[in-house]
Amino acid sequence: MAGINSTSPPPPFQVQPPPSAFCDSSSKLLPFVYNLTIFYAEANLRGDEAPLVATSVVMFVLAVLFFILNVFSRSSDVSTILNPTVRLILSTSLSLFLPATSYLFSEAKNAVGQTADLSVRARTILMWMFLVELLRKKVEAILVTAGMHGYSDTIHSASRVVWLGSLVFFNLRSAGKKALYGTLWVLAAAKLVQRFVTVELGKRSFAYGRNPQLLASYMTQMLKLQGQDNHGPAGSDVLKRCNYAVIGEEELKKEAGPKGYKLDELEKAILDTDSSSSVITVGKIWAFAEKDPMLRSDPKLKRLCLSFALFKLLRRRLEEFPITDAEASNCRDLVFKGLWQEGMVGEDAIQVFSDELQFLCEYYHSVLPVVFASPFFFVHNYILFPIIVWAFCILMLISCSNGDVAYALDSFRTDNYVMSGGMLRMARCVLGKVWESLSTPFVFCGVDISITILLILAFAYEEVWEFIVFLLSNWFMVSLLCSHTSTPEWRTHPLLRRIIPSIVSVRNTMNQPKVCFKQFSVLRFSRLSLPLPTREVPEEAKTLIMERLARVSRDAPLSNGMSVLRSAEHRLSIQSHELSWACKSDSIAEVILTWHIATALLDATCRRQRGTRPEDGREAATALSGYCAYLVAFHPKLLPDDKDGTELVHADMKMQLREEMGGWWGYYRSGESERYTKLMQVARTRQEGTTVISKGARLGKVFIDRYKDDARERVWKLLGDLWTEVMLYVAPTSSELHMKAHKEALAEGGEFITVLWAIVTHTGIARPAEPVEAPLRSISISGV
Structure with a gap:
């Protein structure tokens, strides 16, 4: 929310009130609070202004609802998935904000004419519109699978951002006000571009969107190279020989062919016992865990990598890439000759597949970019990107003042009361008057202030929550573990080697999701x-x-x-x-x-x-x-x-x-x-x-x-x-309809039967085939 230019006199229709009418006689606070309350003081609540006041109340209800659901809707401490019902309510609330704010802004703008600067109320509503646009993407799932959705959502978002930019640059006259709202516009546009680029790169990447095609070829060729050993080892030895890719298969040299991709470097990558090769397999992590104190002390970490490898295999089934009999046989040995004979209890074995299902749920329905979690993405998304955005914000500030940096900084502070340290004083003043007298102008002015504060808090909460969940996500942990396994610097550098233990200690203090039904x-x-x-x-x-x-x-x-x-x-x-x-x-x-x-x-x-x-x-x-x-x-x-x-x-x-x-x-x-x-x-x-x-x-x-x-x-x-x-x-699926039902259940976090479906799908366990009834024979009668 922004204040009026304290150096400019009030508009002609606003009479300066006596100092005793407000909390104090500050030359900044007094006109600002008066300009906030003047609309409600002069409004005819039973006449033409009644719809405007009612819309403000509706906005307040929506803001409260959005804030409460947004804060208390997480299913666990590190959840990245919103319940479909909650997501629907949040999306509906945000959708209702747009027509309501547009209506209020239009009426507030018309009240001061086309040539005058926007009033305090109009600028307040404009800030609501920016905050709602920034919050909108926080409740939409990030889909990185090629072909899952078109560009209509992106076009709609871009059109809204362009429209908001036109409201700023064609309606604000003061350099300081234009700089403040121009900065908000830069942030909204940057968030839109960031999301679009991230999703598009993910859809085209062999590590994400195109991974099922690559992994299908990888598994076929890997199993041919490995061969089938029906009388091989058991327990940990089976897992140490497992060549299921955890990460890195996208780095292999590949050539498209009529039966998939030909991977010329596959044999060298999987047979090379050096863990620093491009492809990090389950076997390499299991072998490395025997000599690494951290992995040896916490077996859940290596099992999390196995869950991630299995998730990538199961995702192919959901995207209509069949699991071959050879793969099912190999995975059956891995689970029942490896995991189960390693001395693992039933709870740990089920947890492996529950974590796999959690990866699957988050891949299709996460509202946060955890799918891309890696040290590389962390640096680009949470360090370089904010620096670039701040640079554009500074450029916007300077351009709004025609290149005069000193004037830009001064006008940014003096033209916006919120930037000169008076926002809390103003809120305290108005809300205090509401508590004391329940005066109608101050009550509705308090509603406007509350809407703004709730939206700001919701946005700040979402940004902090996204950063925390990113660091504590299973995706980031798997990426760190693979870096720890393949890169000696991660094990010797004094700072890097403390990252994983620090994150693990924090994760252990939080409520981890249990397998429930x-x-x-x-x-x-x-x-x-x-x-x-x-x-x-x-x-x-x-x-x-x-x-x-x-x-x-x-x-x-x-x-x-x-x-x-x-x-x-x-x-x-x-x-x-x-x-x-x-x-x-x-x-x-x-x-x-x-x-x-x-x-x-x-x-x-x-x-x-x-x-x-x-x-x-x-x-x-x-x-x-x-x-x-x-x-x-x-x-x-x-x-x-x-x-x-x-x-x-x-x-x-x-x-x-x-x-x-x-x-x-x-x-x-x-x-x-x-x-x-x-x-x-x-x-x-x-x-x-x-x-x-x-x-x-x-x-x-x-x-x-x-x-x-x-x-x-x-x-x-x-x-x-x-x-x-x-x-x-x-548990086994009998048709594609049942498989589709399991995929739909992922939106709610998945069902326990889907965990069992994952196990039987990997291992090729199926119900006995039902007897097929012979078709009725048709008899032709001649001579009748």
Whole structure:
């Protein structure tokens, strides 16, 4: 916000008030505050000026909403992704700012005529317009994938910046005022050019936008050079021989051909054990970690590099580059002969793929430029770029005063009250008057000041937040680790060698995102109970999942739970084969809901028995049961069945439960106890029912009866294994539509099933092929 020229007399229509009318009689503060309040003092709040005042109030509400959501909308301490709902609200708020500010500016400009300098209120509104334009890009995702979007957004942004420039240079007369707002225009234009250049270079770079094409050729040729060794080493030795590229493959000499790029220097790059070569592979980092104290003391760092290499491979699948059988076989050995046999627990193994998914989410939906994070980008973006912008701002200041530097500095200070140290005094004065008297002019003037302060604070917060998140991001850490591995100077220089430990220590003090999922329960849920609870994936569930995946990788059957019921372990201990009827359905949604109801009933029974310790498998079973039911209810597109069919199964189940609870009122008013009692009653009276509710209740009663017969451990062990099997059964994609659904889920940070999808996609694990029905033969009848 800028003040009027203190050396110029007030406009004719503004009568100088007595000094006692304001906070003090300062020759600068008094006319400035008066000029701010004069519009509201003379406005007819019930006449033509009413829309202007109402628009100011709307602007204030939008500013408050934007500031609150902007500050408190981060999902973690180092988040670069905005929740889609929050992003929509923020984008809508910013979009509404433009017509509102345009309307207010036009009316304020017309009030002083075409020849006079802009009033204080008009200049205040002009500053709002600049701040909104600077904030607009902070809520838009940075897309660096070639072909993902056109240039319409850039053209719209450029047209707005040009329009704002015309408002400055054609409406401001004073050199100091023109210099201040010209500086804001330079900053807005520089930010636009910076973003455009960054995105365009990224789209054309083989390290970012064109990386899938290059990596497809890299993997094909690398696997041919490496060969297949089915009886090779295990544990860390497998990882030390892994040639998956972390960074640097874009530096290889390449030649485009009919089957991709020919990489002539690939063999030398991957077989060279010298870590200083251009391509940094997983194997080089794993081998270097054995002799580097920092990497040896913190294994999470080398696993983060593996996550980054896997992210690059999985990104190809999302951009329609298939994963070959040879690659899937190689990755299967890497995961189950390498990672899993290295002594890693299930939690660490799942975290590797969760970090991979986080890279994927940030690549497609980050609102900050972390995708480009590297020492090189840091120097150019946060050191050189600000220097260049400051140089252009100084040039703007000098050009507005016709080259007179002394006059430029003096006019910049004297023509703008905000630059002469009086902004806080002015805000304190106006807000103090609001508190004392609630005078209408000061109330609405306080609204204008509050809007300006909130927008300035939001912009400052965004700039600081971007810098902090950039330094603490996984992308920057991977780049630093690769520099540490390949460049001896990073390990010997007294300053450089302290960078990684310093960042790691700061990251360790912050809340790191946990692998979590949402929970849904038929016994507790109604629309009145939203939002759904979220819980961390239990360590027991992670271990069961990795153990089951390892068995499936060795050709163990993968089913909707039937193989678990027929396994020798459970057949002998609990006669589980007698329950196979609960898995006999073509609909996985029906199987999930049936077993979910049974698990929920058994869990409710166990919680009523105080003093009993949790059995093995219970935590995993209840968590996975709640999450699978959540997928049926809220993300049917992520399940292998047809979306409409899954929704129909869930709708029928809700209708059946409503009928059992006595209608809508009983359904929405009932709690867990009432639903438990009703379902147990259904189990006793409807032994032959075929609905999901009947089968689930009957199955739950079977478990409850066996739980009472001192088979507690065996019952929960069965349910833990079964839910692990079901969770893995639904993870592989059965069509491109399901893969697209996983990609869409990345906008919300991804789902846990997407983590499992990443594992099975890398390793080539799939559901058994469904039998293909023979087409009906057409019979032609002749002679009729």
